[in-house]
Amino acid sequence: MSKSQGPSSLKRKRPDLGTKNSSGGALIGQEKVLYDLICSKQSMGICTFDMKRETKFAESVVTKSLKSLQTKGLIKIVQHYQNKGKKFYLSNDFEPAKELTGGNWYRDGELDKDYINTLKQVCARMIQRKKLMTIEGIVESFKQSGAFKVELSREQIEEIVNALVLDNQVMEVKSSGFGEFEFIPIGKICYKYCTQGGGLKGEPKIGAMASIPCGVCPRITYCTPNGIISPATCVYYTKWLDF
Known part of the structure; x- marks a missing residue:
């Protein structure tokens, strides 16, 4: 079976059923x-x-x-x-x-586990090497790798990434637009490589705060409701809320 299936298409011209077919016999x-x-x-x-x-x-x-x-x-x-x-x-x-x-x-009617596992390993290494990737980046990396003879569709790659998330090999996070997310739009889904324990490789496991500016703000300890630094006056927090 082909690894990539597209819409059904004709492979050759259909024989003239009223005359003789390619084997020399008439269909009647x-x-x-x-x-x-x-x-x-x-x-x-x-x-x-x-x-x-x-x-x-x-x-x-x-x-x-x-x-x-x-x-x-x-x-x-x-x-x-x-x-x-x-x-x-x-x-x-x-x-x-x-x-x-x-x-x-x-x-041939059987789940191709070897092929799936190979794709998962390649994808995990890509994310581990880049540290942070969007699905678009992963798709482009697969195209440029030339590791597979058949080009994978975005849908296939998304399925592989989702499998890695379920296996706890990759973590799905949202961009805050700051720090390492500086060049990624706020709210954009990204993927990071995980350690076996479920945390991110080389850093603690990300919680809910990591997806908002407060989670990476160096002044968070000085932030109070009525202080000079506060959620009400923070332009970054306001920008995140507006998103």
Whole structure:
């Protein structure tokens, strides 16, 4: 299975069903009806039960016609990744939809754990090296790395990052717009590498205060409600609230 699936697309020109196909045999009668039906389902395909229901053909007719279409190289069988006993028939002009194959993370109907773990390791090292990254930065780093032959989509990379967050390898934080977040818009989601204990590598675990200016303010100890330095007069705090 391809590691990256896009929208279903035609791989070659569909044969003229009224004349001869690429194998030299003409499609007529039940074969043509079944082939048209299979093609109409595009990347989702169709199982034999639905074929019989929609065409009203006897099982023997469906079985014989499918065998002939396979011999002529016009259709293929795809097993559903969640139900290996259920077969779907697709025209060779289409790639199977992710609803059948399981999507990007499945290969031959099985979850490709090795591939997923490799991506997670690469992603974690990127974040560890940069110390702080946005999802856009991670996507760009994957593109520039050239480590994988197939380009990963943003959706795939987001899934990998979310898996790292759930594994407590990466921590999701919000930019305060100050300090290390200086060049990142306030409120923007960022990612930091974690130690095994869940804290950030080389620094304590970040709490809720880290996402607001107060958490990194060097004058926080002098800040009082009615003092010279106070939340009411702090331009940074006001800016954060306005966001």
